[in-house]
Amino acid sequence: MSRxxxxxxxxxxxxxxxxxxxxxxxxRDFQVRDLYKKGVNYMSNQKFNxxxxxxxxxxxxxxxxxxxxxxxxxxxFHMGDYSFAISSYDxxxxxxxxxxxxxxxxxLAYYKMNNYAKAIECCTKALDANPNDGLVWYNYAxxxxxxxxxxDGMEALKRAIEIDISHAKKAVRDRDFENARAExxxxxxxxxxxxxxxxxxxxxxxxxxxxxxxxxxxxxxxxLRLSMKGLVTIKEKKSYLGKDVSYELSRDISDKLGETxxxxxxxxxxxxxxxxxxxxxxxxxxxxxxxxxxxxxxxTIDSFEQLTSPAKHGNTMIEQFFDQHxxxxxxxxxxxxxxxxxxxxxxxxxxxxxxxxIQKVRGGPLSRxx
Numbered sequence: 262m263s264r265x266x267x268x269x270x271x272x273x274x275x276x277x278x279x280x281x282x283x284x285x286x287x288x289r290d291f292q293v294r295d296l297y298k299k300g301v302n303y304m305s306n307q308k309f310n311x312x313x314x315x316x317x318x319x320x321x322x323x324x325x326x327x328x329x330x331x332x333x334x335x336x337x338f339h340m341g342d343y344s345f346a347i348s349s350y351d352x353x354x355x356x357x358x359x360x361x362x363x364x365x366x367x368x369l370a371y372y373k374m375n376n377y378a379k380a381i382e383c384c385t386k387a388l389d390a391n392p393n394d395g396l397v398w399y400n401y402a403x404x405x406x407x408x409x410x411x412x413d414g415m416e417a418l419k420r421a422i423e424i425d426i427s428h429a430k431k432a433v434r435d436r437d438f439e440n441a442r443a444e445x446x447x448x449x450x451x452x453x454x455x456x457x458x459x460x461x462x463x464x465x466x467x468x469x470x471x472x473x474x475x476x477x478x479x480x481x482x483x484x485l486r487l488s489m490k491g492l493v494t495i496k497e498k499k500s501y502l503g504k505d506v507s508y509e510l511s512r513d514i515s516d517k518l519g520e521t522x523x524x525x526x527x528x529x530x531x532x533x534x535x536x537x538x539x540x541x542x543x544x545x546x547x548x549x550x551x552x553x554x555x556x557x558x559x560x561t562i563d564s565f566e567q568l569t570s571p572a573k574h575g576n577t578m579i580e581q582f583f584d585q586h587x588x589x590x591x592x593x594x595x596x597x598x599x600x601x602x603x604x605x606x607x608x609x610x611x612x613x614x615x616x617x618x619i620q621k622v623r624g625g626p627l628s629r630x631x
Contacts, residue, residue, distance in 0.1 A: 289322055289323070290323075292319075292322055293319045293322045293323045293326060293329075296315050296316070296318045296319035296322075297315070297316065297319045297326070297328065297329050297332070299315045300312040300313075300314075300315030300316045300319065300329070300332060300333075300336075301332065303315060304332065304335070304336055304339075307339075309336045309337075309339050309340050310340075312332070312333075312336045313333055313336045313337065316329045316330075316332055316333035316336065317333065320333070325356050327353045327356050327357045327360060327363075330349050330350070330352045330353035330356070330363075331349070331350065331353050331360070331362060331363050331366065333349045334346040334347070334348075334349030334350045334353070334363075334366060334367075334370075335366060337349060338366065338369070338370055338373075341373075343370040343371075343373050343374050346366070346367075346370045347367055347370050347371070350363045350364075350366055350367040350370070351367070354367075359389075359390040360390070361386075361387040361388075361390035361391040361394065361397065362387075364383050364384070364386040364387035364390065365383070365384065365387040365394070365396070365397050365400065367383045368380040368381075368382075368383030368384045368387065368400060368404065369400065371383060372400070372403070372404060372407075377404050377407050377408040378408065380400075380404040381401070381404045381405060381408060384397060384400055384401040384404060385401075388401065392594055392595070392598050393424065393591050393594055393595075394424075395420075395421045395422075395424030395425040395428055396421075396428075398417050398418070398420045398421035398424065398428075399417075399418065399421040399428045399431070399432075401417045401421075402414045402415070402417035402418035402421060402432075402438075403435065403437040403438070405417055406418075406437060406438055406440065406441050407437055407440075409440075411440065411441045411444055412444075412446075414438075414441060415441060415444060415446035415447060416446075418432055418438075418446075418447075418450065419446070420594070422450070422453070422571070423569060423570065423575075423590060423593075423594075424590060424594070426453075426457065426571050426575070426576075429450050429453050429454050429457070429571075430454055430473050430474075432447075432450055433450060433451055433454050433473065433474075433475050433479065434473075434474045434475065448482075448483070448486065451475070451479055451480075451482070451483040452483050452486060452487055452492075453571055453572065454473055454475065454483075455469060455475075455480060455483040455484060455487065456487065456492065456493075456510070457571065457576070458472055458473060459493065459508060459509070459510055460510060460576070464507045464508050464509060465506075465507050465508075466480050466481055466484070466506075466508075484508055488508075491511055492510070492511055493508050493509065493510055493511060494508070494509055494510075494511055495507075495508055496508065496509060538574065538577055539622065541574065542568065542574050542577070542578070542622060543619065543622055543623065545564050545567050545568055545574070546564075546568070546615055546618060546619045546622065547619070548560070548564055549561060549564040549565065549568075549615050550612060550615045550616065550619075552564060553604065553608055553611050553612050553615065554608065554612060556601070556604060556605060556608070558596065558600060558601045558604050561596060561604060561611075562593060562596050562597060565589055565590075565592065565593035565596070566593065568586070568589050569586060569589055569590045569593055582618065582621060582622060585617075585618040585621060585622075588614055588618075589614075589618070592607075592611055592614070
């Protein structure tokens with residue numbers, strides 16, 4: 262019997278099937294993405310039931326679509342269905358066990374259920390996957406504090422603030438830290454917020470209360486402690502309404518940090534950090550290069566602390582060299598977490614970063630006058 266199809270016919274048929282399969286897969290991918298986008302749009306309009314339906318349809322077509330599982334969980338979370346939210350996050354984590362967003366959101370759901378032990382466990386997993394996320398550290402601090410582990414909570418909060426100073430302002434208004442407010446570590450956070458507000462030109466208690474949402478008594482107490490430490494000075498003058506009290510940074514602190522002068526609540530004039538601070542930053546950067554080359558982990562971490570901490574040169578680095586501050590902060594966290602082995606295996610990478618930062622700092626307008 263002769264062949265019904267020639268070899269060429271078979272090849273053409275196989276090619277047509279492959280093309281049809283590819284077209285089908287592309288169409289399915291388009292449908293999945295379209296349904297996912299619709300779900301996200303429904304969420305932005307707070308139509309959570311519609312959003313869940315869209316994510317479920319997307320997941321029927323692609324059960325391994327991690328982002329759809331996470332978004333579905335978040336929609337359930339917003340509706341107060343925390344058990345359903347956790348189930349969705351678990352599906353995402355079955356596919357991607359190191360997805361720190363899913364771990365963080367799962368912890369948030371347990372927090373809403375007042376299960377702080379489980380919330381802490383989830384945050385630990387999230388930080389194992391990504392130790393550089395300030396919001397995860399902040400949530401971790403809340404859960405630890407609520408669970409009565411106040412010292413650990415303050416340490417976690419410190420890490421969150423090192424990554425993003427805005428967490429300090431959030432913390433002083435957060436009721437999750439109610440049982441930590443008398444702790445020395447938390448009082449220092451009040452002081453950091455007040456110092457930063459003062460540096461930005463908010464020189465009256467009322468202005469700082471307005472700008473930060475802090476309680477008036479907390480602001481006054483922070484000013485008292487700061488004045489006793491010699492970090493701020495009190496100015497008093499008589500007015501028609503009695504005694505007018507304002508505050509300013511002490512000369513030493515002002516010279517280090519620079520200041521913003523304000524007239525009223527909104528008008529301001531910016532003053533760059535003084536030349537002396539730029540000199541100090543360059544000197545620390547030079548020492549950092551040497552410590553990295555020598556493999557001195559303790560000196561390297563200490564130098565990075567001086568460059569990133571808001572209490573030292575962190576504010577100036579953020580304001581004038583934001584990207585470089587971010588990179589230093591990330592390496593600082595990795596060095597603290599992974600230690601000597603990480604430094605030894607990343608010497609060239611860190612040295613190149615530092616030399617690039619030195620070049621950028623020296624190329625700044627103030628640096629050219631040094």
